Amino acid sequence: MFLINCPYCGERDQQEFKAGGEAHIERPKQPTELSDDEWAEYLFMRKNIKGVQFERWNHAHGCRKWFNMVRDTSNDEIKAIYKMGEKPPSQ
């Protein structure tokens, strides 16, 4: 449990948010040309990092907007928050 600084609403309890998993997984540009292996990679395989991870979050019980977060999964410390479409901060 921690506080999240929503880029639209400000600091709120994590309970208001929904985690959306790993960020920056690009949707295949030519889905019809993907092999089964590439589909599996896109759909199921995850980095699941212990340490600094890039993720998507949704302010589900607030403004309902999506945004990105850089968070250390080993201690839940939030390193950065940035809006959808913005470039991720360099680590």
Place this chain on the structure above:
Amino acid sequence: MFSMKSKYSVFSIIKNAFSYHENWGKAWKDPTPKKEYDAVIVGGGGHGLATAYYLAKKHKMNNIAVVEKGWIGGGNTGRNTTIIRSNYLWDASAGLYDHALKIWEGLSQELNYNVMFSQRGVMNLAHNLQDVRDLKRRTHANRLNGIDAVYLSTEEVKKFCPIINTSPDIRYPVLGGTLQRRAGTARHDAVAWGYARGADAMGVDIIQNCEVKGIKRNGNSVEGIETTKGFIKTKKVGVVAAGHSSVIANMAGLRLPLESKPLQALVSEPVKPIIDTVVMSNAVHAYVSQSDKGELVIGAGTDDYVSYTQKGSHQIVEGTLNAILELYPIFSRMRMLRQWGGIVDICPDASPILSKTSIKGLYFNCGWGTGGFKATPGSGDLFAHTIANDEPHKLNAAFNLNRFVSGDLVDEHGAAAVAH
């Protein structure tokens, strides 16, 4: 397999009583790692120790080691709510989990170690019409697979566990339930200790405080592991690292279809016997049993974000306790004693992975998510078979990594009983 000197019996208890129980032998040694093993198991939890035990016992691989970054049984093995059952929906899962349940039934005798396996029954409650349909379907599927299961009416639920509030006026009334009488609980620590003692007696090195830092490869084959106690040469590495499976996979350049999330549990102060079975409720997310010490053992849900903190959010526990109180008003003045979290590795289809990988000699046993404890003996047995033969046993063939490519998933979200 145990010498008479180390076999636990009523005679050994009497004999040791004369020396005030101060001269019991160590249950397992504390060896320094050898330079090379025929196989190394990464992770000294129940599944890893069971794997080592069956590798030595059934496949005569005695020159093997288990490396554990902390102490054995200190991860999810010591953190779960100890529930054992096999009432899963699909044929593949029924085969896997009932294989484990059958081993549980003779495990204390086999290990010469009391794992306190108690077939007190597990009841799964239905709270809405879809639950009723799903649970009836699962009961039929179980019986077709030779797994004992009965569907209970609301009255029968009340008769089996009188403290449940079956009033139609509660928010999510009890519309029925299923009962697996062969299901129950076991003492989780004893499972790790029993397997460790058994494996040790057959020559397995159990190396604690030894964290894996890297996996050395020669081309596409495993050559050994880098650890905090130095390099260990081996051609076979079986990874049984639960929530940290992805961490080990990343060392080998593999990605797994896993997300690691906190799962919480809590126990109350000890009270006199009040609930003599295990009751699980998926819809309102509450499950409860009572330990032999008298504590209520309560399982909560997972948080929805990836975290390795072994903590969890307060509202998850609060939600579970709200449901517990509605179903069991008699617990309203119970005080909770402890709360903790474990890191569970969750697969997209809520089924485990016991599989070879694209790297020769590297095997993964992971993805048990919120319900791995029940499968410990079967998981160890089948994973040992997979490692020894470099081929899966027919009972774990469906639980290969390739199912995420072929699409042949084993969707057990309904039977997993913990929403995720």
